[in-house]
Amino acid sequence: MTADASSTVSPSSQQHRPILRILLIGLLIVLSGYYIWVLYKAITPNVSLAYKAYYIKNQTLYWQPKQPNLTLAIPSNLNVTNKIPNLSRAGWSFDTDNKMRELTQQGGLYFTLSATPTDNITITFTLAKAQQPIKPLTFIFNHHQGTLLPQDQGKTLIAQLPKQQFLPTSQQLQAFILTTPTALQVTTINLTTANVNTLSLSHKTDHIKPNIGNEK
Numbered sequence: 001m002t003a004d005a006s007s008t009v010s011p012s013s014q015q016h017r018p019i020l021r022i023l024l025i026g027l028l029i030v031l032s033g034y035y036i037w038v039l040y041k042a043i044t045p046n047v048s049l050a051y052k053a054y055y056i057k058n059q060t061l062y063w064q065p066k067q068p069n070l071t072l073a074i075p076s077n078l079n080v081t082n083k084i085p086n087l088s089r090a091g092w093s094f095d096t097d098n099k100m101r102e103l104t105q106q107g108g109l110y111f112t113l114s115a116t117p118t119d120n121i122t123i124t125f126t127l128a129k130a131q132q133p134i135k136p137l138t139f140i141f142n143h144h145q146g147t148l149l150p151q152d153q154g155k156t157l158i159a160q161l162p163k164q165q166f167l168p169t170s171q172q173l174q175a176f177i178l179t180t181p182t183a184l185q186v187t188t189i190n191l192t193t194a195n196v197n198t199l200s201l202s203h204k205t206d207h208i209k210p211n212i213g214n215e216k
Helices: 011-043 049-056
Strands: 076-079 101-111 121-127 137-141 144-151 156-161 174-193
Antiparallel strands (some): 076 174, 137 144, 144 156
């Protein structure tokens, strides 16, 4: 007589099945947790702001490990013919020519400050030659839209950055992006504390983000 197949399974094997099932479920939970952790680390890498801006988001023109937070002081006088890590990758020419760097279409600066400013900040672009024709240029600073006004017969472009538009922490990149219909031959960019009575600019605040480079 042929024996029933179910009778060949020993009681000890039946007892081990729930244990094996628990082990498999536990292994699945551990592996799932590990891959979730790997995915989280990939999305939020523990790297400096400068590294993230240059290598991950392709926002900046140069990599400078000595300035991991892209911090600027107020006042700052930036000679753009140097390899300043704050320059945006979009807009600026990689190479310089005749003591100036060319800026076309959309481009500007990414930076942080050690503390939130208590006054408005004046930003000044000095050009190698006067812009012709002399026209105001629009810019976006974080979520603020404003205008750069020509001064000195078009040799400089000046605007005020309202203090309330600065992001509140030193771990957030401030983004200043201007739009120009014609190429600008820039020599220096200055950031100084503003006297609110020295420059009267019309502006509006709007949630507008510049379409620049590969920023996301």
